[in-house]
Amino acid sequence: MTYRTAFGGALAALCLSTALANAGEVKIWTLTFANDSANQAWAKIIADFEAANPGTTIKLETRAVDEHKAALRVAAQSDQGPDIYFMWAGLGLGGEFVKAGLSQPLDDYYAQYKWDDRLVGTAAGFTANYPPHRHGVPYTFHGEAIYYNKALFEKAGIAAPPASYDELKADAQKLKDAGIAAFSFGGTVNWHLMRLMDVILEAKCGADKHDQLMDMKLDWSAEPCATDSFKELGDWSANYILSPFMGIDQAQSTNLFIAGKSAMALEGDWFVSQMKDAGLTDEQLGLFPVPTGTDRLYGFGENLYVSSKSKVADEAAKFLDYISSDAVQQANLGQFGAISINKNVKYENVAPLDQAWMDIFAKYTKVYMNGDQAFPLDVTTEYFRIINEVASGTMKPEDAAKGMQTFIGNRKG
Secondary structure (H helix, E strand, C coil): CCHHHHHHHHHHHHHHHHHHHHCCEEEEEEECCCCHHHHHHHHHHHHHHHHHCCCCEEEEEEECHHHHHHHHHHHHCCCCCCCEEEEECCCCCHHHHHHCCCECCCHHHHHHHCHHHCECHHHHHHHHCCCCCCCCEEEEEEEEEEEEEHHHHHHCCCCCCCCCHHHHHHHHHHHHHCCCEEECCCCCCHHHHHHHHHHHHHHHHHHHHHHHHHCCCCCHHHCHHHHHHHHHHHHHHHHCECCCCCCCCHHHHHHHHHCCCEEEEEEECCHHHHHHHCCCCCCCEEEECCCCCCCEEEEEEEEEEEECCCCCHHHHHHHHHHHCCHHHHHHCCCCCCCCCCECCCCCCCCCHHHHHHHHHHHHCCEEECCHHHHCCHHHHHHHHHHHHHHHHCCCCHHHHHHHHHHHHHHCCC
């Protein structure tokens, strides 16, 4: 046997042993969790799954939102990356990576594990956003609403949450008159202020026109409600948002709300656990859906996708089956959001804010999505740019609507 043959054989054996050693490793990429309860829940879920499945290990990697998106874009162009990755369920976020070929269709796994028998229909519906296949398994389904500081509302003479958009604006003025900022937003993360623009569009345009604008089937420049919405955004930015907000991020904005520097926060059901971790009680905070005048809830889905490049797709699907199971979802109820994606979960001894969310979810059967999930990625980027310019006072509202339509009209695909 020559040295080269022996070395080649050893190298092959080493590669084989390395492959076998890594064959049972499932790498998951997700976001850095803002609430420690979610960190603890993930750690226990992983430990319990590994104990029940000897030979399979789960490696969890977390990143901030923008870093996570950037890492996935690199992964889509390379052979390295996760086996499972977190992403929102819309065309502009999850759809970006489905279109790039990073997501593996899960039709066969849906049939094998009968996931539709356990998943809440609203959450599972987002997995069909990418015909002809099913992509991703629901991780959470979230609603977004307005949390408010009861003491600050009382100080401003506001006796009850607003029941209409006009009442919301009137309350913002009462807060301003009392020397209190109505909202805090983080301007450095484009999607945070976008939430305000989204709900204004719903209020000013109504459900049908809002959907058609997001579907790019209506001319933004020809719809007065679109220009009116940008005018409203400019008014909120100039008068009712804690300033300066364009230089702070979402976490700093949250801390300002916690500190009582603003009266309201437009956040999701996950915010309940963040507030608990921050030491705020249900007695200090209230909650109400954004009063847009439509019968729809502002919300979105989040999925865990299996990478098309994964060599352990069966193990990845087995983990997704485990994390969405009745027992695991019941044991971790409230750790990732107010409601579970599993329809068999039972709700008992619910805290007041969680109950408020349960009442909201029970009331609404229709949802309108965040703009960055409704739009394709390139349109989302332009939407962010225009929102930021209007909020900064560097773009007129009528130019904003024209700018949106010009970009949409010039794009390809």
